[in-house]
Amino acid sequence: xxxxxxxxxxxxxxxxxxxxxxxxxxxxxxxxxxxxxxxxxxxxxxxxxxxxxxxxxxxxxxxxxxxxxxxxxxxxxxxxxxxxxxxxxxxxxxxxxxxxxxxxxxxxxxxxxxxxxxxxxxxxxxxxxxxxxxxxxxxxxxxxxxxxxxxxxxxxxxxxxxxxxxxxxxxxxxxxxxxxxxxxxxxxxxxxxxxxxxxxxxxxxxxxxxxxxxxxxxxxxxxxxxxxxxxxxxxxxxxxxxxxxxxxxxxxxxxxxxxxxxxxxxxxxxxxxxxxxxxxxxxxxxxxxxxxxxxxxxxxxxxxxxxxxxxxxxxxxxxxxxxxxxxx
Amino acid sequence: xxxxxxxxxxxxxxxxxxxxxxxxxxxxxxxxxxxxxxxxxxxxxxxxxxxxxxxxxxxxxxxxxxxxxxxxxxxxxxxxxxxxxxxxxxxxxxxxxxxxxxxxxxxxxxxxxxxxxxxxxxxxxxxxxxxxxxxxxxxxxxxxxxxxxxxxxxxxxxxxxxxxxxxxxxxxxxxxxxxxxxxxxxxxxxxxxxxxxxxxxxxxxxxxxxxxxxxxxxxxxxxxxxxxxxxxxxxxxxxxxxxxxxxxxxxxxxxxxxxxxxxxx
Numbered sequence: 001x002x003x004x005x006x007x008x009x010x011x012x013x014x015x016x017x018x019x020x021x022x023x024x025x026x027x028x029x030x031x032x033x034x035x036x037x038x039x040x041x042x043x044x045x046x047x048x049x050x051x052x053x054x055x056x057x058x059x060x061x062x063x064x065x066x067x068x069x070x071x072x073x074x075x076x077x078x079x080x081x082x083x084x085x086x087x088x089x090x091x092x093x094x095x096x097x098x099x100x101x102x103x104x105x106x107x108x109x110x111x112x113x114x115x116x117x118x119x120x121x122x123x124x125x126x127x128x129x130x131x132x133x134x135x136x137x138x139x140x141x142x143x144x145x146x147x148x149x150x151x152x153x154x155x156x157x158x159x160x161x162x163x164x165x166x167x168x169x170x171x172x173x174x175x176x177x178x179x180x181x182x183x184x185x186x187x188x189x190x191x192x193x194x195x196x197x198x199x200x201x202x203x204x205x206x207x208x209x210x211x212x213x214x215x216x217x218x219x220x221x222x223x224x225x226x227x228x229x230x231x232x233x234x235x236x237x238x239x240x241x242x243x244x245x246x247x248x249x250x251x252x253x254x255x256x257x258x259x260x261x262x263x264x265x266x267x268x269x270x271x272x273x274x275x276x277x278x279x280x281x282x283x284x285x286x287x288x289x290x291x292x293x294x295x296x297x298x299x300x301x302x303x304x305x306x307x308x309x310x311x312x313x314x315x316x317x318x319x320x321x322x323x324x325x326x327x328x
Numbered sequence: 329x330x331x332x333x334x335x336x337x338x339x340x341x342x343x344x345x346x347x348x349x350x351x352x353x354x355x356x357x358x359x360x361x362x363x364x365x366x367x368x369x370x371x372x373x374x375x376x377x378x379x380x381x382x383x384x385x386x387x388x389x390x391x392x393x394x395x396x397x398x399x400x401x402x403x404x405x406x407x408x409x410x411x412x413x414x415x416x417x418x419x420x421x422x423x424x425x426x427x428x429x430x431x432x433x434x435x436x437x438x439x440x441x442x443x444x445x446x447x448x449x450x451x452x453x454x455x456x457x458x459x460x461x462x463x464x465x466x467x468x469x470x471x472x473x474x475x476x477x478x479x480x481x482x483x484x485x486x487x488x489x490x491x492x493x494x495x496x497x498x499x500x501x502x503x504x505x506x507x508x509x510x511x512x513x514x515x516x517x518x519x520x521x522x523x524x525x526x527x528x529x530x531x532x533x534x535x536x537x538x539x540x541x542x543x544x545x546x547x548x549x550x551x552x553x554x555x556x557x558x559x560x561x562x563x564x565x566x567x568x569x570x571x572x573x574x575x576x577x578x579x580x581x582x583x584x585x586x587x588x589x590x591x592x593x
Binding site for chain 1: 332420423425
């Protein structure tokens with residue numbers, strides 16, 4: 001294995017998508033000459049990830065996040081470029097490569113609904129050729145951390161979504177992968193389940209130097225777990241760097257949110273409007289102007305109940321996307 | 329590696345046994361057609377007639393036999409593969425350290441073993457009926473030939489169905505293709521009636537195709553008392569078909585997984 005856990009060079013993926021018209025003529029024509037469109041899901045990505053890094057891969061819907069994970073895990077072949085994971089070429093799909101990674105997808109269960117999680121885990125133990133004693137010990141430890149020890153012998157279909165996801169996590173790391181790919185892992189989970197899973201990942205990364213590659217629309221996941229961010233838009237990278245650097249870049253501004261008064265007029269607002277509805281508005285203001293701005297708004301009876309907030313990761317990313325879309 | 333495939337078979341077996349509704353459906357599926365065919369052919373051949381060279385007793389055993397094979401050999405891998413490819417479930421298998429076709433084969437073995445376990449009481453009653461009524465005299469060698477033919481049927485059936493299911497890599501919806509395939513294969517394999525009932529030219533055609541080995545040939549081995557030479561010749565042809573299908577499976581697997589990658593991400 002080289003120095004990097006993941007290396008991605010000019011990685012691109014094009015899908016061929018069938019399109020169909022609605023008229024009878026279009027349907028008949030489609031039988032003999034199907035119409036196909038090429039979609040560029042990922043455009044020439046380049047990045048490297050070192051062992052033990054926790055990287056958040058962020059993007060809007062259709063940004064190519066899942067496609068990238070699928071190429072890194074060998075499920076999809078790149079249209080051009082190449083990648084290496086743990087020194088392996090994923091397209092070769094060798095068993096050594098497959099044993100060195102693990103994939104957990106929030107929207108696709110890998111468990112067997114009619115059987116118990118323990119049955120599934122036993123199958124993994126055989127597949128990954130791990131000694132029974134060591135595997136059992138790992139499973140018991142992980143189950144304790146995730147608080148699912150008593151659920152290991154319950155039929156999977158009787159488990160709640162949160163319990164099932166915890167088991168998916170447990171199964172994902174019980175095989176001792178070097179790189180863990182997580183695609184929307186906390187989708188649909190409650191606050192407690194999310195907290196347990198985030199804690200679990202942080203602990204595992206600290207103890208085992210596990211490399212984590214995470215995609216999520218939940219910015220709390222990213223903010224809590226990841227040190228580094230790769231932000232993609234329309235299949236291209238628009239930010240690749242430390243999370244703290246990104247936070248610092250936007251730390252010179254704050255958001256002021258207030259309830260609009262009856263005399264509120266948008267022309268009186270000098271800061272950039274971030275968000276507004278009939279009742280409230282949020283504006284972005286440089287740090288040094290916050291006090292003056294609130295005094296001005298109060299004096300001109302523009303609103304009440306003023307709240308000052310630091311920009312959260314979610315706000316920053318939304319701003320980045322807005323900036324990028326303006327450029328286009 | 330064998331340990332892995334044994335574990336897959338075990339999981340598949342446990343899944344079937346854990347699902348009570350599938351047990352009931354399985355019992356009905358095995359029992360109803362056998363009973364219907366038993367009464368129908370008992371009535372038709374009540375006065376010592378024969379059809380396609382089959383006496384009443386032989387045809388009754390034939391139908392019990394083909395239903396037995398249907399329950400223990402014919403695994404709907406084509407339907408399963410079609411579902412897994414289009415739903416994306418296949419991705420769950422691709423990133424596991426296991427060969428896809430071997431995974432499905434091991435799953436089939438577990439599933440068929442579950443069928444065997446569940447239908448064992450009915451099977452024992454059927455065998456006892458045949459023995460008590462003295463409907464069939466078979467030697468140990470014929471029994472061994474029959475057992476081998478059944479295993480080969482399962483292998484051949486799996487390879488053929490795997491190829492058909494893999495067509496799902498290239499087409500969006502295989503539902504009607506699979507339905508038509510089912511009717512055609514049932515007909516050409518001799519599931520609806522013995523192939524000898526068909527017009528001579530059609531019989532000749534069916535004898536050149538691999539489908540007879542799915543059910544007609546193992547039952548003929550049991551019922552018709554084929555000579556060892558004839559059985560060996562047919563088994564040789566069956567093995568040749570299995571080799572051809574295996575090569576095609578490797579090709580469709582390679583091309584299909586590339587295709588899956590291109591359009592079904």
